[in-house]
Amino acid sequence: MTATGIGAPVRRKEDQRFVTGQGRYVDDFNRPGQAYAYFLRSPHAHAAIRSIDVGAAQTMPGALAVFTGDDLAADKIGGLICGWMIHSKDGTPMKAGPHPALAQGKVRYVGDHVAVVIAETLAQAKDAAEAIVVDYDVLPAVVDTAEAAKSSVQVHDVSPDNTVFNWHLGDKDATEAAFAKAKHVTKIDLVNNRLVPNPIEPRAALGEYDFGTDNYTLYTTSQNPHVARLVLSAFIGVAPEHKLRVIAPDVGGGFGSKIFIYAEETVCVWAAKKVKRPVKWTSDRTEAFLADAHGRDHVTHAEMATDENGKILGLRVHTTANLGAYLSTFSSSVPTYLYAPLLSGQYDIPAIYCEVDGVYTNTAPVDAYRGAGRPEATFVVERLVEKTARELKQDPAEFRRKNYITQFPHQTPVIMAYDTGDYAASLDKALELADYRNFQARKQESARRGKLRGLGFSSYIEACGIAPSQAVGSLGAGVGLWESAEVRVNPTGSVEVLTGSHSHGQGHETTFAQLVSDRLGIPIDQVSIVHGDTDKVQFGMGTYGSRSGAVGMSAIAKAIDKVIAKGRKVAAHVLEASEGDIEFKDGRFGVAGTDRSLAFGEVALQAYIAHKFSGQDLEPGLKEGAFYDPTNFTFPAGVHICEVEIDPDTGVTTIERWTAVDDFGVIINPMIVEGQVHGGIAQGVGQALLEGAVYDRSGQLVTASFNDYCMPRANDLPSFQVGMTVTPCPSNPLGIKGCGEAGAIAAPPAVINAITDALGHEDIAMPATPQAVWRAAQKARMPMAAE
Amino acid sequence: MYAFDYHRPTSARQAADLASQFEDMKFLAGGHTLLPTMKMRLAGPTNLVDLGQIAELRGIERSGDTLSIGAMTKHAEVAHSADVRQAIPALAELAEVIGDPHVRNRGTMGGSVANNDPSADYPAACLALNATIVTDRREIAADDFFQGIFTTALDEGEIITRIAFPVPSQAAYAKFRNPASRYALVGVFVARFADGVRMAVTGAGSNGVFRMPEMEQALAQNFAPEALNGIAAPEDEMNSDIHADAAYRAHLVGVMTRRAVQAAASRS
Ligand SMILES: Cc1cc2nc3c(=O)[nH]c(=O)nc-3n(C[C@H](O)[C@H](O)[C@H](O)COP(=O)(O)OP(=O)(O)OC[C@H]3O[C@@H](n4cnc5c(N)ncnc54)[C@H](O)[C@@H]3O)c2cc1C
Secondary structure, three states: OOOOOOOOOOOOOOHHHHHOOOOOEHHHOOOOOOEEEEEEEOOOOOEEEEEEEOHHHHOOOOEEEEEEHHHHHHOOOOOOOOOEOOEOOOOOEOOOOOOOOOOOOEEOOOOOEEEEEEEOOHHHHHHHHHOOEEEEEEOOOOOOOOOHHHOOOOOOOOOHHHEEEEEEEEOHHHHHHHHHOOOEEEEEEEEEOOEOOOOOOOOEEEEEEEOOOOEEEEEEOOOOHHHHHHHHHHHHOOOOHHHEEEEOOEOOOOOOOOOOOOHHHHHHHHHHHHHOOOEEEEOOHHHHHHHOOEEOOEEEEEEEEEOOOOOEEEEEEEEEEEEEOOOOOOHHHOOOOOOHHHOOOOEOOOEEEEEEEEEEOOOOOEOOOOOOOHHHHHHHHHHHHHHHHHHOOOOHHHHHHHHEOOOOOEEOOOOOEEOOOOHHHHHHHHHHHOOHHHHHHHHHHHHHOOOEEEEEEEEEEOOEOOOOHHHHHHOOEOOOOOEEEEEEEOOOOOEEEEEOOOOOOOOHHHHHHHHHHHHHOOOHHHEEEEOOEOOOOOOOOOOOOOOHHHHHHHHHHHHHHHHHHHHHHHHHHHHOOOHHHEEEEOOEEEEOOOOOEEEHHHHHHHHHHOOOOOOOOOOOOOEEEEEEOOOOOEOOEEEEEEEEEEEOOOOEEEEEEEEEEEEOEOOOOHHHHHHHHHHHHHHHHHHHHHOOOOEOOOOOEOOOOOOOOOOOOHHHOOOEEEEEEOOOOOOOOOOEOOOOOHHHHHHHHHHHHHHHHHHOOOOOOOOOOHHHHHHHHHHHHOOOOOO | OOOOEEEOOOOHHHHHHHHHHOOOEEEEOOOOOHHHHHHOOOOOOOEEEEOOOOHHHOOEEEEOOEEEEEOOOEHHHHHHOHHHHHHOHHHHHHHHOOOOHHHHOOOEHHHHHHHOOOOOOHHHHHHHOOOEEEEOOOEEEHHHHEOOOOOEOOOOOOOEEEEEEEOOOEEEEEEEEOOOOOOEEEEEEEEEEOOEEEEEEEOOEOOOOEOOHHHHHHHHHOOOHHHHOOOOOOHHHEOOOOOOOHHHHHHHHHHHHHHHHHHHHOOO
16 A cells, blocks of 8 residues: 555545635636526415516516516426436336426425526515515415325325325235244334435525527536536426536535535526526525425334244335425435335345335425435334344344345345345444443443433445446436546646546545556646536536445546556557566556566656657557446445433433444545544434424424524534444445445434433434433333323 | 614714614624524614624623623623632633534623523523613613513613622522524523522523522522422423423423532532
């Protein structure tokens, strides 16, 4: 390992600009003549729009234009799309209602887009928006996930019972048979609470139109600018693909919420041409709460069957997934193909059957949020496994160990073919780091102080780098899930890598450069990573689902291989040797068995001056591209152990210890990986203890600010003990599995398992607030009084 | 935010004069309550009178058994003041757990007291310490000042200049933070004086900060947590929201009062 190569804890190159305030985010861009957009949003969860009178608004000072859904329709601008087709059990395609960028006839959630004002200043745009008169016929709303299918309120005409799909996966008969022969069945009811993503940088869009060239430019907070361009051109139709440049500059966190193509960026690009001015919109925090796609929101009943030896025989799951008022870009895939295929966890479960009902409600759209489906699946599996172990009076660690998959590859009953792993190794290491042996002593010590101590496991698995494209296409995906890379070597030997991945906190500018430095043997500061601009990078699928290492870097590795192959040809000419004798090692091209060699930079120069070879034999230049489509998902897995102490007088839960042992395959930069683990756990702890989006019955978002929506803070968290085990991933050239979501996937069940262990009973929902824990502690103390 | 005219007087007198000229005006102190509501267009005063340049509203003074704190004193100044730490350490400790460092370095005691947010911390201290709210017109006893959520005895255009706190023999503040906002879900200030005990509860009551005479009498007899056994906060007078319902708040009043008494009693 070199100081900057694969495996080195290189400090993040991008932090120079981030920590000195030099980052450039969308809102930092200002274009000459720029005007401002302000969206008038629905104050009602559900209402028919009788009329919208924009007359007065149009004459307000500074107002340039006021647009409604009619104006978009007149210009034949299409609605927003959902890019994954799900088929119900009966084979019918999902029933999705229209999703106009500006409401047409109806609003369906608080925050829905009614009209947009474009004005000289934001304040003037807001003033003008207040002058818009909307005549609403307010309708009753449906907000509750479990109630949606039974409600008399119908969100979309095309979706009876508010049901988008009744989907299933697995073998129902085999699962029934497994349950029929079970010795023991454990049942659980779970709610996976709705979360608001809250990246620190809110969404923003700046649209611009050049009348001279007919070119459009969109600066946007996107995790996948090429996908945004494709959707905006091919589906929504605001601009032809070759005329639209999408730039996603520095982006301050996404967590999934910036994958999707929203109304605001659509309108900004379109309106820029209409008003002949660049148009900027920057979300405020309230808008982010109301209208960023939310995450999770499942209601689940699950059952696990075990035999007389405590071996798991089967799992059956029924989930209702709240999709919100409209189908966001990838919403339909999250509670289906990103969820149910993970229900085998790390366990050898012969039969699994899962049914998922996707429902509309009068709430913000729900889509992928850090982990996307996998945290929901892990919560079901790990809560159920823990509860089963407790009911069988078995040690939860040993119960897991007994049921672990030990032979690889392993085909689960729910699509996935796990390639490699060593789950017991992670468990052993975690038990050691967590000092599991002495837990009882610590519990007794807590009890002496009147406190309740508990310990919870989460033995999670996730699937990253969703692929291959052929397979996901057969499951309904509207896109391929490969990645592209282009490696441009300059005559001086420095290298620019153009990647279709997008960094919004992950540190790609460092880790990707480490790969290049390692493979080409050049200093890391000779490498730049270029991303986030469709005029520079030809195409790419972007960053989500922990895919950038496994897929994005594999594409770079493939392009590097081509660069080296070409370099050998150049070197052969220069060194007057046969190509077959040229070796590339430690950054030098040399003739085997001799001391004749050229540095990488010398070969680059020779490639460009092209003095030593003829154009007939070899093309000048040194630039190679690659598209990489993986052969399988990757399967990071690990064991997290959470130890809590509860103050029964107040219900306050303190996390005393956190042990995380993860197998992410080959690690490029352990410091960055640890950071990802820390951040992921923080988000998972947030879900378990603090966060929860609450709508009241009328559909108002009660938790629409940080005053009521509790984000995790540093002092809510312990100092984490992070350990690693490594089984290299066999399905990509780098052996990488991915680490971006593991913490958020692993953490919630670990916390809840610890709390239920401390309390001695299972009935606690997320977020486990002090009030909820106090109440549960009361019940546990006085079982007679519980009802 | 709507447009407004901004004024920056240098004396309380000037401020009061300005206030009397405009119908729709607001005093601006730290701005930590006022400005967010203006930004969200929930408030739209046409005139803002900034109290920030008025020297007489600043400063912390101890004279005899009274600690007098200027209305424009920031929470961080209270938290770090040697005089406060020496006279009423519980008050400094209270100031230290208000919001976060940004808030503590902008928000003021006068702004907090004038605002009388039902989950603000200072009202509990004022009431339990039997403070006097001094304005540009009169002196108001804390018992008369706090009149329900966001409601005080202040008249239109009346300016809080100082708050005078009698120095207790022992006192403590126990705060159970709202996990999200970090305001008080339940905060209890207990103060022991030569002639009795006063306590006040913030965050919990559906009508704002309140005292519990039954607890005060019991603590006057025996200044120890056990004295509170059998005394419960009235559930039907408690606030209820997504963070805590009335029963939980009532329960926490008991827990936090015990903790405050414990802490105060262990103070020399
Ligand atoms: C994120 C955040 C967290 C917070 N957490 C807490 C907390 O944990 N505990 C807590 O107690 N508080 C908390 N606060 C409130 C804060 O500490 C201030 O006390 C509060 O904002 C009011 O003080 P201010 O100086 O900012 O007043 P301003 O916002 O300037 O004014 C508030 C009101 O009082 C009036 N006013 C101000 N000064 C006077 C005066 N001298 N005479 C008459 N009227 C006056 C103003 O006209 C206005 O109506 C928090 C605030 C924020 C933003």
